[in-house]
Amino acid sequence: DTAVSQTPKYLVTQMGNDKSIKCEQNLGHDTMYWYKQDSKKFLKIMFSYNNKELIINETVPNRFSPKSPDKAHLNLHINSLELGDSAVYFCASSHWTVNTGELFFGEGSRLTVL
């Protein structure tokens, strides 16, 4: 069983479209994250939810909207896609505690905007 699963794994779309990426974890964690990895492999946090509550919201365009229907799911919706949105988006999960910080990552969703 995959611990953190993301769908779709690959997404190719045109500029201006709206798309969503879904994430589910079966680890019983209460915190989930979205990270963006650019073409130079730099990883930057976008959002984090703890028990369905938004706790980290970095400087991300309003076109990006996360939604957490429950603790096990965190989806990412992107409106009006731009070329610069092309990247690999990683979902991750963890326990809400300062003393660990270990994140479990999905395999990533590669978004290509043409």
Add this chain to the structure above:
Amino acid sequence: AQSVTQLDSQVPVFEEAPVELRCNYSSSVSVYLFWYVQYPNQGLQLLLKYLSGSTLVKGINGFEAEFNKSQTSFHLRKPSVHISDTAEYFCAVRANDYKLSFGAGTTVTVRA
């Protein structure tokens, strides 16, 4: 806020040779330190972490790292690498703001 600097962007190494990946961090508060590995076309997985206690921490796949508070470093080492260690390695730091900040990554290429 904390930041992470990985001093080597690419490290080519021959099989069975030792490797060291350098990581420095800056933070005004106590931090927790991590090394993650990303194999091609996969997500990240934890290699090892330093939370407290012994400054030498051992991880999976024969890797170890040493926390040096005075030098604000957390270098990763392996005495003998395998072809399968070819991957991207990320150093990360987390303070009490619950954010995990990553370095830019080091690409390790192991050659026969």
